[in-house]
Amino acid sequence: MSTNLVVEPLDRRPELSAVADKLEHLWPTFMEKDPMGSLYYTDVERNHPQHVLVAYEPPDVPVAVAYTVPFEFGSGRRTELPDDGWDAVIRWATQDRDRGTEPNLVSALEIAIRPDRRGEGLATVMLAAMRDNVRRLGFTELVAPVRPSAKHQEPHVPIGEYAHRTRPDGLPADPWLRVHARAGAEIVKVAPRSMVITGTLADWRSWTGLPFDTSGEVVVPGALVPVLASVEHDHAVYVEPNVWMRHPIDPSA
Incomplete structure (x- = not known):
């Protein structure tokens, strides 16, 4: 891994949006x-520049x-992380922004790495940069529909079976769940319908x-x-389906 890597949020470096725009085709087409x-x-x-990190x-x-x-999170019907994980937190955030509701929790949405730099x-x-940024913004917890x-x-x-598989050392068998666990996260529940993508057969x-x-x-x-x-x-x-994981964030770290 390069020692020259820099990770910055867009609210501090808005010009990095042009750098981020160069990253294309990071996911299968249907996922978009x-x-x-x-x-x-x-x-x-415009809406969440402080929640966008660009590594370059x-x-x-x-x-x-x-x-x-x-x-x-924590009031009304939002007392449990939603079964429709990724879709739900985007919808909730949009509703909160429209209503002027103050957020008190942050959800991860995506970490995407250039294909030739994976591994x-x-x-x-x-x-780690995401966790640090959440701390910078004053939140004490990060959740993720992994x-x-x-x-x-x-x-x-x-x-449900896959998510709870573990290795002999007790860590999750899945590599990405394991990265989160090593960072201090715990599995909360399964999000059985985290993303719903529909289309015609031609699509x-x-x-x-x-x-x-x-x-x-x-x-x-x-x-x-x-x-x-x-x-x-x-x-x-x-x-x-995704897997909800919860990261405690130590504000004094």
């Missing part, structure tokens, strides 16, 4: 089609990005290159569970 994402990413530089090597070589979102330990670096990084290799295994063909010509389960590369397709209704639905 969750409609809730447009509520956050379309205006993130000087002068302006982009390496990774990380995003979080603030929301109010260098940058995920750990970006998670997308297990190796779950796509076992799409038919239930997420899914264009997103994946697969035929989508029969009804039933379709295993899509990169998907954590099978996509459910219906030829009769010209429709396919992907419901992605």
Whole structure:
């Protein structure tokens, strides 16, 4: 890993948005089609610049990005982390912003690393930077609807079974869950419908290159569970499960 790596939030360095824009195609195409994402990413530089971290090597070589979102939690119906994890926290944050509600909790949304730089330990670096940034912003806790990084290799295994697998040392078997656990996080619960992505069969063909010509389960590369397709209704639905993890943040650290 390069010792020249710099990680900065956009509220301190707004010009880094141009560096972040150079990072493209970090996720499978279908993952970019969750409609809730447009509520956050379309205006993130205006609404939440302090929650965007850009990692680069000087002068302006982009390496990774990380995003979080603030929301109010603990009152009304928001007393439990939502089953529709990623989608829900974006929706909650949007509602809070529209209503002028003060947030008291932050959720991670994404850590994305340039493909040729994966495997260098940058995920750990970006998670640490995210935790530090949450502390800088005055919050004492970070939650995350974590997308297990190796779950796509076992799409038919239930997420509840997969999430709680451990190694002999007690840490999660999944590599990304393990990174969070090593940083001090604990598993809270499963988010069984964290992201919901729908489209016509033509949409899914264009997103994946697969035929989508029969009804039933379709295993899509990169998907954590099978996509459910219906030829009769010209429709396919992907419901992605994630795993809620909670990071305590020590304000004095």
